Amino acid sequence: MTENKSQTPSSTEIEAARAAGQRLAASQKPVQERYIRRVVVAGLLLAITLLLTFTSIGFIPVPTPAGSATISHIPTIIGGILEGPIVGLVLALGFGVGSFFSPLVPVKDPLVIILPRLLIGVVAWLVYGALRRANRRTLTVMLAVLLGLLLYSSYVVGQRTLWLGIVMAVLSLAGAAALFLWMRKEDLGIVSLAIAAVAGSLANTIPVLTAAVLRQVPGITPGVALGVGLAQGIPEAIVSAIVVVMVVGALRGISSRKRGSRL
Amino acid sequence: MSYDALRHVAVGQYIPVASPVHRLDPRAKLVAFALLVVAATLASGYASSLLMLLVVFALVRLARLSLRYVLSAVLPILPFLAVLALLQLLFYKSAYGASVGRVFLDWGPLQVSAASVRAVAVTAARFVVLIGLASLLTSVTSASELTQGVERLLRPLRRVGLPADQLALVGALALRFLPILGETLETIGQAQASREVRPARAGRWRLAANARRLGALVVPLFVDAFRRAEELSLAMQARCYQGGAGRTHLNELELRAVDGVAMLAAAALVAVVAWLPRVLP
Secondary structure (H helix, E strand, C coil): CHHHHHHCCCHHHHHHHHHHHHHHHHHCCCCCHHHHHHHHHHHHHHHHHHHHHHCHHHEEECCCCCCEEECCCHHHHHHHHHHCHHHHHHHHHHHHHHHHHCCCCCCCCHHHHCHHHCCHHHHHHHHHHHHHCCCHHHHHHHHHHHHHHHHHHHHHHHHHCHHHHHHHHHHHHHHHHHHHHHHHHCCHHHHHHHHHHHHHHHHHHHHHHHHHHHCCCCCCCHHHHHHHHHHHHHHHHHHHHHHHHHHHHHHHCCCCCCCCCCC | CCHHHHHHCCCCCCCCCCCHHHHCCHHHHHHHHHHHHHHHHHCCCHHHHHHHHHHHHHHHHHCCCCHHHHCCCCHHHHHHHHHHHHHHHHHCCCCCCCCCCCEEEEECCEEEEHHHHHHHHHHHHHHHHHHHHHHHHHHHCCHHHHHHHHHHHHHHHHHHCCCHHHHHHHHHHHHHHHHHHHHHHHHHHHHHHHCCCCCCCCCCCCHHHHHHHHHHHHHHHHHHHHHHHHHHHHHHHHCCCECECCCCCCCCCCCCHHHHHHHHHHHHHHHHHHHHHHHCC
16 A cells, blocks of 8 residues: 555645646746647556457347447547546447457448448537437437337337237337336436447447348358347347446446445 | 457557668658558459569568468458458348359359459459558557658648648657557546446347447546546647647758669559459469
């Protein structure tokens, strides 16, 4: 402990250094405090992204043929939510380039791996920004609209294959009910974080699979892409929501219902 | 899962050796690297893929590195790649009406044809070439050289408002903190394992439980990264970080003839790879 103490400056020392730095900086061209912080945070989140893309830590087991979902896009979502669209864009670019050179990603086409991913952080930022000030009623209306769309699509499917339509309708009703109950109980900040994370995650899955179909990646036909999208994209979105809420909650000190750490 | 593996990620490790490749200007290395990546992405036939493989092997030789080290990231996942290649081979069946050439096997949804064999071979070669190139670039260029190179290459874009030096700094920080955060993750993993938290092995169907277990690793990692970011930005403010404006370097970069030759050779390779399929399959 004593070693540690000698290395870490005390808070008064830090304050003094900060004041001295600010006086010096003010005498020259000022660079905003927030700007430096943003660059540094982007650098560290990029390091986490690379860590997750290049090691198997970034993959967790899910019930799909591929067997694992990625969480490597989560730093990008968090960067977008916490530091804005530019950091989100830079991180998304880093994520794309990282996975392009990662030995764990078998597809090596920049138009599939890099380009479609650019908007992950921006989408997360936009959705979070839009929902942050929303109240419970707006969210409920949005949920109702979503439920309506889902029921309509299950009706369309039901006209072709009856049982599939019924299963889809029941699933969407159950999902909407669960979401509604969760939204009523949970803190609104957490709800908007979770929705932003889901949106960011889908902004990874959908464009990448679309690009894979358009670029005719071997083995990815439209049917396969739809299957992968449902089987892989949904678990990834759920995992992203849980992890993003946990991380941002820990960083901001907000917690869900029960106070304190969940770990 | 072994956490020790984290420290041995072959990307981002500079190997100081005296070689003609190491001595190139970082800008020339970056431009040539980008051109070689373009060439590798364009290579779509047997001849061009083989050519790219040979070029990478030759460069590794020229840089006096061992091929085993440069491709060390590929070796542990070879079984996974083999299974994937097999699946690609069997399920390639062209759904786009393109001609598949000679058909070797046709059995329901399974089909092995000249086109699928070529797709698998080209994909495998491209994979090895790209991983090799990335590993080679980071082995022959130190992080600070890389940063300086990126900054100088992006400098003309400052006119249109692109913050070249900040972007280069983001990359440099990421490379610098990659091994540090890797070690942090290792420590967190061991700490959680000693508390009976196993990383994400609760079974496939327990999605939320898996995500929580993963959170036990990832949340402390993020918190640690943000704490480091806070300290570092404070230190940078205290040292009057101004962005790149007016910054000078101890060793200014200087392009020599051999750098020009390297870039031209890479550009020529792109042209050859683009033209080769017309003559050879």
